[in-house]
Amino acid sequence: MTVKIGLLGLGTVGTGTAHILLDPTGRNPLLQEISIGKVGVRSLDKSRQVQLAPGVITTDLEAVVNDPEIAIIVELLGGIEPARSLILQAIAQKKHVVTANKAVIARHGDEIYAAANDAGVYVLLEAAVGGGIPIIKPLKQSLGANRISSIIGIVNGTTNYILTKMTTAGANFTEVLIEAQKLGYAEADPTADVDGLDAADKIAILASLGFGGRVKREDVYCEGIRQVSAADITYADQLGFVIKLLAIAKGADGEISEQLQLRVHPTLVPKDHPLANINGVSNAVLVEGSPLGQVMFFGPGAGAGPTASAVVSDIMNIVAILKSSGLTETLDPLLSCVHQHFCQITPIEAINTRFYARFLTKDLPGVIGHLGTTFGNHEVSLESVVQIGFQEKLAEIVVVTHQVCEGNFRTALDEIRTLEAIDSIPSILRVL
Ligand SMILES: NC(=O)C1=CN([C@@H]2O[C@H](COP(=O)(O)OP(=O)(O)OC[C@H]3O[C@@H](n4cnc5c(N)ncnc54)[C@H](OP(=O)(O)O)[C@@H]3O)[C@@H](O)[C@H]2O)C=CC1
Numbered sequence: 122m123t124v125k126i127g128l129l130g131l132g133t134v135g136t137g138t139a140h141i142l143l144d145p146t147g148r149n150p151l152l153q154e155i156s157i158g159k160v161g162v163r164s165l166d167k168s169r170q171v172q173l174a175p176g177v178i179t180t181d182l183e184a185v186v187n188d189p190e191i192a193i194i195v196e197l198l199g200g201i202e203p204a205r206s207l208i209l210q211a212i213a214q215k216k217h218v219v220t221a222n223k224a225v226i227a228r229h230g231d232e233i234y235a236a237a238n239d240a241g242v243y244v245l246l247e248a249a250v251g252g253g254i255p256i257i258k259p260l261k262q263s264l265g266a267n268r269i270s271s272i273i274g275i276v277n278g279t280t281n282y283i284l285t286k287m288t289t290a291g292a293n294f295t296e297v298l299i300e301a302q303k304l305g306y307a308e309a310d311p312t313a314d315v316d317g318l319d320a321a322d323k324i325a326i327l328a329s330l331g332f333g334g335r336v337k338r339e340d341v342y343c344e345g346i347r348q349v350s351a352a353d354i355t356y357a358d359q360l361g362f363v364i365k366l367l368a369i370a371k372g373a374d375g376e377i378s379e380q381l382q383l384r385v386h387p388t389l390v391p392k393d394h395p396l397a398n399i400n401g402v403s404n405a406v407l408v409e410g411s412p413l414g415q416v417m418f419f420g421p422g423a424g425a426g427p428t429a430s431a432v433v434s435d436i437m438n439i440v441a442i443l444k445s446s447g448l449t450e451t452l453d454p455l456l457s458c459v460h461q462h463f464c465q466i467t468p469i470e471a472i473n474t475r476f477y478a479r480f481l482t483k484d485l486p487g488v489i490g491h492l493g494t495t496f497g498n499h500e501v502s503l504e505s506v507v508q509i510g511f512q513e514k515l516a517e518i519v520v521v522t523h524q525v526c527e528g529n530f531r532t533a534l535d536e537i538r539t540l541e542a543i544d545s546i547p548s549i550l551r552v553l
Pocket residue numbers: 129130131132133134135161162163164165167182196197198199200202203221222223224248249252305306307308309422423424425428
């Protein structure tokens with residue numbers, strides 16, 4: 122028996138997926154039992170890089186979902202609508218779903234998984250986080266015996282590609298973003314990458330899996346990489362750090378806890394940290410739990426082939442179930458979503474972290490002393506204060522703090538802004 126799938130989307134990932142399915146030789150024999158029934162796209166006029174039988178490609182996405190011969194819908198459209206409605210429609214017809222769409226799952230996972238559980242179908246999403254890196258299934262299954270205390274990842278390929286090129290080649294932000302778009306790494310609207318929204322979607326999903334509760338997407342604190350300047354990259358380097366966009370989910374103070382920190386922001390990472398050397402489009406996710414300790418998942422986080430590898434592995438998992446029993450009334454709890462309660466999220470002001478801040482000051486006597494005193498008054502203890510040099514007539518001072526409460530740090534900065542000697546504070550970044 123051949124299992125027919127319906128592809129929604131034939132862009133970067135859809136094309137990569139079709140390539141694998143149309144060329145099964147030398148791969149798992151299960152692939153020879155999967156065929157592409159229909160493919161839904163926006164435009165019939167585009168030239169396609171895969172050869173499909175006439176009539177397979179359509180702009181009628183509902184016809185794909187409603188085709189009674191199709192058992193699995195593979196949603197590779199991106200965005201919220203029509204993706205959400207089509208996924209729900211597929212589930213209502215008791216079709217299994219595979220998706221790479223972290224945006225829709227992070228925002229509507231609640232509704233989608235409730236419907237899937239009622240209908241007795243699977244919604245698998247290995248490609249949605251870390252592209253080709255197996256991370257969803259390992260968190261659900263291989264690490265299931267552990268109590269997870271933290272998940273820290275570089276989970277956006279586009280921004281890691283941009284930051285790497287800015288660091289290693291002094292490249293210009295806009296030019297590298299265009300390159301990342303051409304390589305198929307960026308989202309249709311690259312704002313989602315650059316402003317950290319894509320990474321926030323992904324950490325919401327990872328946190329939910331790792332910490333066993335639902336996560337409200339709006340609870341993820343999120344800053345993107347627009348504010349990271351060439352100057353900060355250089356100063357970070359001089360201080361022994363590289364700048365990475367990190368997505369962080371951890372129990373309060375890094376302990377196993379019901380109360381979670383959930384945040385995405387550019388971060389100064391010590392050069393000897395395992396995440397410091399993850400470059401280009403690569404992603405990595407460092408998971409810490411008990412009794413395992415630390416484990417890191419590393420690999421290509423975006424792009425046609427790697428992402429399609431994850432999509433097809435999900436399709437194969439469902440096909441294997443359909444072929445071995447065909448019975449899915451009782452869902453396998455290691456493949457389905459069983460969380461009911463929502464995780465409690467610590468507000469960003471209450472989080473303890475280290476900071477890097479860059480100040481432009483008038484060259485007046487005692488500026489460094491004023492900074493130190495104001496920080497001290499708000500219980501912000503400084504690890505280092507360095508006058509880097511001058512920008513025109515302004516002195517450039519970089520401060521790195523010890524672990525401090527973010528709320529206290531912000532209050533101190535508000536007071537520092539009012540000091541006569543302070544011209545501006547061009548950068549405030551967190552330090553791992
Ligand atoms: N690119 C990557 O590296 C990765 C992407 N993902 C996720 O995979 C999904 C797909 O991404 P990607 O392949 O890059 O996206 P693309 O923009 O390359 O492809 C989107 C496809 O969906 C079709 N489509 C989009 N909207 C509609 C619509 N309203 N009606 C009909 N067809 C539509 C497009 O049709 P047409 O071809 O006619 O324009 C196109 O074929 C997204 O959720 C993304 O977040 C996940 C991991 C990595």
